[in-house]
Amino acid sequence: MREMLTGGPLDVLTGDYLAELTMLILARDRLKDPSLGYAKTFLRQLEECLGLALERGVRIVVNAGGLNPARLADAVRELAKSQGLDPAVGHVEGDDLLPRSKELGLPGGLLAANAYLGAFGIAECLRGGADVVVTGRVADAALVVGPAVAHFGWGAGDLDALAGAVVAGHVLECGAQATGGNYAFFREHDVTRPGFPLAELHADGSSVVTKHPGTGGAVTVGTVTAQLLYETGGPRYLGPDVTARLDTVRLTGDGPDRVRIDGVRGEAPPATLKAGLNRLGGHRNEVVFVLTGLDIEAKAALVRRQFEDGLAADRRPAELRWTLARTDHADAVTEEAASALLRLTARDGDPARVGRELGRVAVEMGLAGYPGFHLTAPPGPGAPYGVFEAAYIAAGEVEHTAVLPDGRRVAVPPAPVTATTGEQPEQDEPEAETGAVDPGPTRRAPLGLVAGARSGDKGGDANLGVWARDEPGWRWLSRTLTTELLRELLPETAELPIARHLLPNLRALNFTITGLLGEGVAAQHRFDPQAKALGEWLRSRRLDIPEALL
DSSP, X not given: OHHHHHSSOOSEEEEOOOOHHHHHHHHHHHHHXXXXXXXXXXXXXXXXXXXXXXXXXXXXXXXXXXXXXXXHHHHHHHHHHHTTOOOOEEEEEOOBOGGGTTTTTOOSSEEEEEEOBOSHHHHHHHHTTOSEEEEESBOTTHHHHHHHHHHHTOOTTOHHHHHHHHHHHHHHTTGGGGTTTTOTTGGGSOOSSBOOEEEEEOTTSOEEEEEOTTOBSOOOHHHHHHHHHTTOOSSEEOOSSOEEEGGGOEEEEOSTTOEEEEOOEEEOOBSEEEEEEEEEEEEEEEEEEEEESSOHHHHHHHHHHHHHHHSOGGGOOSEEEEEEEOOOOTTOSSTGGGEEEEEEEEEESSGGGGTHHHHHHHHXXXXXXXXXXXXXXXXXXXXXXXXEEEEEEEGGGSOOEEEOTTSOEEEXXXXXXXXXXXXXXXXXXXXXXXXXXXXXXXXXXXXXXXXXXXXXXXXXXXEEEEEESSHHHHHHHHHHOOHHHHHHHSGGGTTSOEEEEEEGGGTEEEEEETTTTTTXXXXXXXXXXXXXXXXXXXXXXXXXXXXXXX
16 A cells, blocks of 8 residues: 555555455454454555555545445544544445345345445545545445546446446456466566556546556556456446446557556446355365375275275265375475375365364374375364355345445435346357368467466356467467367366357457356365466467467
């Protein structure tokens, strides 16, 4: 926060503190203490920087309120008073649907239920004179769209401008991911300590993404493309205020560390708001066996036979999942390099079945199992895991409210015009143009030599964006990387539904892989529960690539 405030000119400082997993963590905080449920990190940052922001006339807009924005707004006032400061603080509420879950037809047993609100509540607070605006769950990009609405006076009908700001907001929302962090071609820039991105917004919704002078990392068409593909899907990016057409986005270089975004078209938003639902799914535990040297497969089979035979029938967990990671190397010069990892994950609604029982069986195998038996750590007591799912609520049913610094409460109406289609499932895009094309000589090589990728999670689904760096690469990529080939390259996806979307302006394909992540990140369904490295796995896979591209 201090770097952003001191590094160069700034009108509004935004901060995105929420994710699907964060909401579950905050819900568990609130269970322990009803006065909690907000991101305490923000208060620690503000303690150092609030005076600096007020001195420089920078307004602050954050979603750190989480499940308790009113309480965080009070905490900001208390902090300011202790420092002799008197900022105007507003907050946005109405996203918390938990008290109304029965009325809205939501399932029982929820820890949190929050609608993704739009930008107009934030704009009301800023127009009401707020120096600091705290929200709960809003669409991530709303933190950027709200200040733009307040500054430029946009209304709900300014769909193209709103869509342009949504795209800028999506680029900024994950911080350094737009300035070279998590970037496929990271060796091209110094990303030891990348700076944070900022956007220069214009009245027509266009923007320039850049960063403060002298900060690390880089802002390029590639880094911005990567972030645009992150956790999005098809050409229509649905939001509470507008549907942004990602297939209309134009990215052009505008000088060193400057990328212009323009051409974005907007359509009416859906008639529903997305709501994130969090609940406890049960309890889980894991035991990791280290298998060293020869006969790895046979050792793994022995572990599985002995372990499952040692479990008492009436104490057996509901789910046992075995995963063998062949991290071992032949004729290795260190013991660690000679070892593979066999991971057992257990789940059950009863914590006893995944706690002491697993530890008992593992310990009893210690002197009676495979040669070289040891574990990465003694089995622990197990822990609860969460489940995330999405629901869709009619926008008019959600009581979006801006609470201004003077205490006035302003009701924020839903979008006056919405798409008649509502929430539609993603459809597979048509394949790229057909027709035989002679690629010339080819060579077997990793896809990542000619394509970048960025991946992430949306509940239980994985998003995987892949882009080419030039037009010849795009023509080849769009014809070659079909859903069928993706299933071959990533065998984990072979039996799962996959939607494929073409975004020619970005020279990109965006895939949605349904169900790869089970019940979401908190359920820890797979080795990489948020699919963060799925794209890098794909880039490491080998296929026949035209030598002209290589």
